[in-house]
Structures are given as structure tokens and as C-alpha cells.
Amino acid sequence: MHSGSSPLQKSRKSLEHLLHTEGVDLYATLAAAECSAPEGYHPRNLLPSAKTVIIFGLEIPTETFSLASREKTGRLHRVIGRLDEIAFLLVKALEDEGYRSIAVPSFFPVRVRDRRIMGYLSLKHLAAEAGMGSIGRNTLLITSRSGNRVALGAVVTEKELHVERPAVSPPRCRRCNRCIKACPTGALNEEGVDVLRCRNVTHAIPAPVRPLFGVLFESRAGAPLTEWLVNRMARDAEMVCSRCLTACPYFREGGGG
Template identity: 30%
Template sequence: MNAAELEQLADELGIDVVGAAPAEPYEETEQHIRDRRARGLFADMRFTMAQPEVSCHPEQLLPNARTVVSAALCYYHEEPDRPPGHGRLPRYTWYDAYAELREKLDELGRRLGGAYRVLVDENQHVDREAAARSGVGFYGKNTLLITRRFGSWVVLGTLVTDRELEPTTPLALDCGSCTLCIEACPTGALDEPGTLDATKCLSYWTQSAHDPPEAYREALESQVYGCDICQDVCPWNRGIEKRRAGQPLPTNAEPHVDLVDWLASDPSELRRRYARLYVPRNDGRFLQRNARIALANEQVAT
């Protein structure tokens, strides 16, 4: 299958961006992960960083793997006004876009034929590297994958197949001299362009089993999970934001959560309601910890 045929098939399935690359080792990415881990920049995060000997070797993820197909699905919607007493969620968690992309990639695998494996937001594969190699996007200084038409407002997934597909061309794009994300990060997590220091990242601290440092709690403001600051300021995101301005939210979207409701809920029930979020030890009390911080910040602000 050539690149044009792959793009047509992806378009039929509702995939926003697609590309293909040979199923070969990600040697530079593997070394980058090992270097960051040695410097302690991952804190206690695991995910694809825990075993780069697995996550950077797509050729080992499927017998006779020939091609990695990278796919991106845009999840951007305008944020409505936040009601008082409510906390904010990052856009990618307003609804489960990963589940939607997983279904689309599974159908893509069936249409391609042959053996395949779908990996979406999983420890075993670095989806961003497949996306960069196949021209789906490029690495930004905020470490996120930036696409040409949708900026970084995308979730990524990969299909490893034993079919040999025509490779697509990597994008000859970068951030140039722009440093807006670096300047906007309130905790300096991006001071080294292209390298995230998780020990300073607000998103990391909302997902950590350790309590956020006092110095970072005020910076979280009303955020109860994740952080979108480095995406909110990115010029590559202006296009999709303008194109989708004024569009209604999906019926299942949840941009804000009631902080008092979170605190009053049974932790196990709260965890079940937000199964799409990563929660340390699957313990809803960590979500309630974040809600207490957001509520305290709101009381200070008023």
C-alpha cells in the first residue's frame, strides 16, 4: 500500500493524521531516555521510560514486524467558563479520546490485513517517536509531538503490522526561535528545550503518589489533574483553535469537576468514575488531595 492509499483509508476511518515508517529500533530515543533517567529527570515516573529496551524496539512487538503506522486524533475543544468551586481537567481527559483512537486503529489493522498489534498510550511503545519518524508531527521544545494542522492537541497511537507499507516523509519543521512554552511554564520544567524535568512539572505532581511541594501548589491554581499551559501558549495550536472556535462540546466532555463533590465522594467510587485518568495506586484519595489544593487556591484567590 502506498502513502496516498493509507491516507485515504485513515480518512475514511476518521483518523486526522497518519504516517508510516519501517519497524526499526529507536536508538537515539532509547539513549535519550537512558540519559534522562540517569539524571533523575523522570522522578518516579515509569511508563515508556521504565523499559526503553522494550518501548524503543517496535520490531520486537510483533513477529515479522515490517511497519509502524502512526495515527493522531485531534481532541481540541474550546474551554467553557469555569463555574465557581470547580476544578479544571486537561483537554485530553475531557473524554476518552484514546479509546476512540484505539478502535479506529483496530479497524485500520483489519482493513490492512495480516498480523497487527495496536498500541495506544501503553508502556510498551514510544508513540511520539513513531509519529516523528513517519511525518505525523515533530518534537516541540515542550517535548510534545506537534502536527502541522492540529498542533499538539492530539492523542497518538501506533499500529505495528507485518505488512510492508510505503514510508511517509518526516516533517522538516521545528519551533525555530520560539520559546513561549519555556517562558510560560511557572515551575521551569522546560528550561532545557526539548527535555522535560518531571520533578518540576505540574502535570507530574498531580499524578504522583508524593504530595506536591509547597512551592508548586499555588501554581496549580484550579488544576486537579494534568496541565495544558505549554500547549495553551504554542503558536502551532492557533490554527485548530480558530477553526473549532464556537463548536459545541461533545456530549460526554467534562472540562470541569465539582471540587466539593470530589471531596464528598467515596474514594473507590471516585476512582471508578474517572477510570480514564492515571491515579497512583488506583486510589481515589489522590484525586481528593488535588481537589483540596485547588479549593484552597480558590479560597485564597477570593
């Protein structure tokens, strides 16, 4: 039996107050029943009793991406850490009310499935479904407030919550192909990202083991070892390339431009 239950309106205001207090202005909710994620990546795979996904984002300043790769990576890791902190605060607040809740990792750990590196839930797709933005050809979320410079976190909860969606439709990718043309290794195409070509992945893998990594990555049987390697390397890897992000028209002007 849930303790401290309150009307939906009061729950929404409590959620918004907590997020605003933590410096979050970009957020949305999505009913688990409305989520179109496939089996294995659905919120109810994390929490069978889930009713709501709370998705929130922090804007990354434009100057971050002009820094040297080590400093840029350090700043991005601090953003990731902050998102995880906020998620745990939300979980505590919800569980104090008696609702089971789970913080979704904003970045680490990742999973390797079907030649793709992904999180436990696709936060950008959940955010798009919730009306926060849309997915661009560079596979990034485009938002009205912060363009494509958004890092995401989420909490899955069995509490029913609802935040009104913006009246304005989210911005849409212009299909200008600037991101595809900007990629120095041809890792990006109309079908997505070839991670074995992405410099952020290849830079993290020592040259002598890259051929072996490629074989494991292509093999379904090698997925567990590949996943272990990716998570081991990712925490120390530098973000050496962000051209698909910075070449996008939405990088500086925001989704409303």
C-alpha cells in the same frame, strides 16, 4: 502463508480508506527497518516480524484546553479511547488479511524507566521519523495540519505498507522558549521535562506520599513499584496544567503559520 495479499498500491488505498472512514486525516507509515528507536522501545520489541508502523493522529480542538480541568481531562480521555478503537479496527483488518499486527496503547499503560514516564513506544518520535511533524522544546509533536494539538495512536504490523510523505518539510520548533517560561513549576527546560515537578504528575500524587514517590522514582530498584503507582493513579488523574502547550506559537496557528 498470507491470504488475500494485494499489490502495495491497493494496500495503501485500503489503509487510507479505513482511516478516512474513521475520521482520521493525519497519518503516516514508517518502515520498521528504518526506525531509530533504541532497544526496548523498538517496534520489533513488540512484534519481531514487524515491517511497518502505522502512526495516526486526531486533532484536539483549541477550546478543549480552556475548559475546567475535570472536563478537559474527560474530553482528552475520550480522544485516547477513540485512538485505541481505531487501532483495534486496523489490527482486525490486517489480521483478516493474514498479517500479525499489534495495537500500540495510545496512552495507558505507561512504563517508568530512567526517571522518565513513557509509553511502550514513543509515538511522537515515530511520527517525527515518519515525516508527520517535529518535536518541539515542550516535547510535543508539531504538525502542519494541527499544530501541537495532536493525540497519537499506532499499529505495528508485519505487512509492508507505504504512504507517501508530504512534499513540504515538517514545521520546526522556533526555540522561542515560551513553553519553558510558561511552566509554573519550572518542570520544563532545554533537556526535557522533570516529571517530579510537572503539576500533572504531582497533582495526581497525594501529598503525604510524594516524598516516597520521589525516592522510588529516582531508584532503579523502585521502578516496578513506581510504574504500578503511576498507572494506578494516571487513569483518575486530571490534566490540571497545559501551559507548555497553549503558550507555544503553534497552538492556535498550526504548523503552517
